[in-house]
Amino acid sequence: MFLKNLLAAGAAAALLAGAPAWAETQLKLATDSGAKGSPSGDALDRWAALIEEGTGGEVQVDVFYQNELGSQAEVLDLLVAGDLDMMINWPITAYDNRLGVLFTPYMVRSWDEAFDAYKPGGWVNEILTGVFADLGLRFFGPWPEGFNGIASRDKYAMTPEEAADLKIRVPAMFPMAESVQALGYQTETIDWSEVFTAIQTGVVDGDGANIIYWDYEYFRDVLDYYNQTKMQFITGVMTMNEGSWAGLSEEHQAVVAEAANTVMEEAFAQAQERDQFYINKAKEAGMEYIEPTPEQIDEMARKVRAEVWPMMEERVGKEIMDLVRANAAKL
Known part of the structure; x- marks a missing residue:
């Protein structure tokens, strides 16, 4: 609590500094x-x-x-x-x-x-x-x-069985972890500022839920693959x-x-x-870009929707999820 208060005080001081009279x-x-x-x-x-x-x-x-x-x-x-x-x-x-x-x-x-x-x-x-x-x-x-994906080091996954061997960092935002887990991955919630070190030291095998820009710009030295799973539009x-x-x-x-x-x-x-510019930049930097077929995306979407959407109804409410079901893309 002391540390949080200290950070807040420092932030407030920064906010007050420099205002033109x-x-x-x-x-x-x-x-x-x-x-x-x-x-x-x-x-x-x-x-x-x-x-x-x-x-x-x-x-x-x-x-x-x-x-x-x-x-x-x-x-x-x-x-x-x-x-x-x-x-x-x-x-x-x-x-x-x-x-x-x-x-x-x-x-x-x-x-x-x-x-x-x-x-x-x-x-x-x-x-x-x-x-x-x-x-x-x-x-x-x-x-x-743009649409997000799973970036990983050394290997990537196209099936839940392959994904089970990979631990992927996710942000602390519901249902990011749940979505990645539904594809078969293990997950670890890690603050953005600590992701590079976590991948570099092997705490996790990659980064999930981001568009390719972030994984290219910040982690290209420790990542080898970007799998465009298109789980969320970010x-x-x-x-x-x-x-x-x-x-x-x-x-x-x-x-x-x-x-x-x-x-x-x-x-x-x-x-x-x-988004396309950074896809090209990632390829030029040596990152392998994997783009699943529409049929593979459909298969992933059906599995993730079946597992995650009921959880979402409990969290966001039936009224909102009814609107999602009525308007979401058809599979």
């Missing part, structure tokens, strides 16, 4: 995943610049990248508490089990289906708007990345603390929301191209 309003924007210069880091910078430009400098935005304010859970703590104003993040489900709908396995099967579901007015977007409102957060929309979320939102003038609210919409639309336009 002439700024009418100072906002704090962060991410839990992505250093400066990464795609998510660039998206933070873009959102901040659009806000400052749109308000004529009346609103200034301090940007904080991955690990600068603490762990994934600690930064979300700051956002919910109002000590941080805005985020592009991948929220853990500890605050509300319904956030697990973000990670429903085999909910969409193609980029077109994903865009239709997650964009403003889409059926997943509408679910998330309500869930985040209950947490005191305003949901602007998704920051899409997207960050663009949110703002409701108290921070209420503290803005209507004119500034409009600028912040429009800036978020611009960043989101740009991400939709760029995500598929960026």
